[in-house]
Amino acid sequence: DDLEAACRKRQIRTLRGLGARTEWNIIRGIQALRERGDQVPLGVALPVARDIQAHLEVLPQVKEVELAGQLRRREEMVDKLELVVAGTEPKEVLAVLPGLAEVEEILARSEDSIRLRLKSGPVLEVLAAEPKCYWWTLWKATGSAEHVAQVLALAAERGLLIGGPDAVPPDVLLAGVASEDEFYQRLGLSFIPPEIREGKEEVDAARQGRLPQLVDLADIRGDLHCHSRWSDGVMSLEELAQAAAAKGYEFVAVCDHSQSLTVANGLSVERLRAQHREIQELNEKLGSIQLLSGIEVDILADGSLDLPDSVLAERDVVIASIHSGFRQDMEQLTMRIIKAVENPHVDIIGHPTGRLLGRRDPYAVDMERVIEAAARTGTVLEINASPDRLDLNDVNARAAKEAGVKIVINTDAHSQPELDNMHLGLSVARRAWLTKDDLVNAWSWQEIKEYFARKS
Numbered sequence: 001d002d003l004e005a006a007c008r009k010r011q012i013r014t015l016r017g018l019g020a021r022t023e024w025n026i027i028r029g030i031q032a033l034r035e036r037g038d039q040v041p042l043g044v045a046l047p048v049a050r051d052i053q054a055h056l057e058v059l060p061q062v063k064e065v066e067l068a069g070q071l072r073r074r075e076e077m078v079d080k081l082e083l084v085v086a087g088t089e090p091k092e093v094l095a096v097l098p099g100l101a102e103v104e105e106i107l108a109r110s111e112d113s114i115r116l117r118l119k120s121g122p123v124l125e126v127l128a129a130e131p132k133c134y135w136w137t138l139w140k141a142t143g144s145a146e147h148v149a150q151v152l153a154l155a156a157e158r159g160l161l162i163g164g165p166d167a168v169p170p171d172v173l174l175a176g177v178a179s180e181d182e183f184y185q186r187l188g189l190s191f192i193p194p195e196i197r198e199g200k201e202e203v204d205a206a207r208q209g210r211l212p213q214l215v216d217l218a219d220i221r222g223d224l225h226c227h228s229r230w231s232d233g234v235m236s237l238e239e240l241a242q243a244a245a246a247k248g249y250e251f252v253a254v255c256d257h258s259q260s261l262t263v264a265n266g267l268s269v270e271r272l273r274a275q276h277r278e279i280q281e282l283n284e285k286l287g288s289i290q291l292l293s294g295i296e297v298d299i300l301a302d303g304s305l306d307l308p309d310s311v312l313a314e315r316d317v318v319i320a321s322i323h324s325g326f327r328q329d330m331e332q333l334t335m336r337i338i339k340a341v342e343n344p345h346v347d348i349i350g351h352p353t354g355r356l357l358g359r360r361d362p363y364a365v366d367m368e369r370v371i372e373a374a375a376r377t378g379t380v381l382e383i384n385a386s387p388d389r390l391d392l393n394d395v396n397a398r399a400a401k402e403a404g405v406k407i408v409i410n411t412d413a414h415s416q417p418e419l420d421n422m423h424l425g426l427s428v429a430r431r432a433w434l435t436k437d438d439l440v441n442a443w444s445w446q447e448i449k450e451y452f453a454r455k456s
């Protein structure tokens, strides 16, 4: 069926990137997809939702449109795309939706909401509200059920909620609250960013004034993991540097593959040295951007690295990653990664669990032990911002932060448009409560260099 066909297509893509896969793996992939139902990765759902948002935004009756629910919380997998619209004629606004190209069928509709099935699988739900109730509708549709319940309980306790949790403002709330911001304020809470409205400890933290200042896209000063034509990327070194400069970055690291990854045209020691010379020449003529010479070195089956230490020592940035031998048992895989962590030249562990969202589970690695080793050695762990990966996930990134491990968000871009995926990794970082201090690519290159140097 369609699902299977889609899966096969993706498997073919995987084949090209990762080498031979067994039939058993393909079947397992299809089963995993079936179990997950109609969820799609955040990176797939966001552009679809943004497109629908753009369709609604231009309608004369519409004042505001915002993503809500799982999307606004930036969950890594999304089964329902929710949007909230503020407008004068809800019926007319909602009537536009069934005609959109992405829509397969209407599941339900009422005066002020419509639920549709999208061709790509997930459900789309659009809630319409009068402008004065917009913030409330958006707020209720954003947090997890637990978050909403916790905040409403607090509101009831403070006498802010008169008609019970299901009533709508303005009748039920004390007059004067006109935004989410004000609502939290009236409850004695600092503003809780949508990404962490999960009903865990954020309400307590907001009450005690100890919510962290979450990292922002504007804080990002560079990308430490990009590929060029020297291995399996499509940009020349100069194109990569110019594209990063156009994003306002201060630095960008080219980390092409190492020699054993022959399917990706991995670099031998000789080609690596030639690339290094080209990088040096380019840096002499480049303006504000600094092109860093990096390497994504393969962690081999026994935990040794694909290039000698003397060669790694010549590079500005060394990322060690696993691209083969995923089916080792947990002890082997964990020890393999820890061995790489302990190498004094390894600055970063790339996509540490190897998972592909909705398609391949993480390999059997004990992240607790990896995080412990990273903390002990001062090795940075990556949030790979590729829409297929988002690896580390939010839970592991949070655990790493708690253990004192520094994180980097890298796009792993193989082409220019992929440099724009930084925001997806940022979503993970924000869900993990990370601040500028936790993220090395929110620092200057000088500061990063000093941090890396503490290890080697």
Ligand SMILES: [Zn+2]
Pocket (backbone or CB within 6 Å): 296, 321, 323, 350, 351
């Ligand atoms: Zn990689």
Ligand SMILES: [Zn+2]
Pocket (backbone or CB within 6 Å): 225, 227, 296, 412
């Ligand atoms: Zn890579």
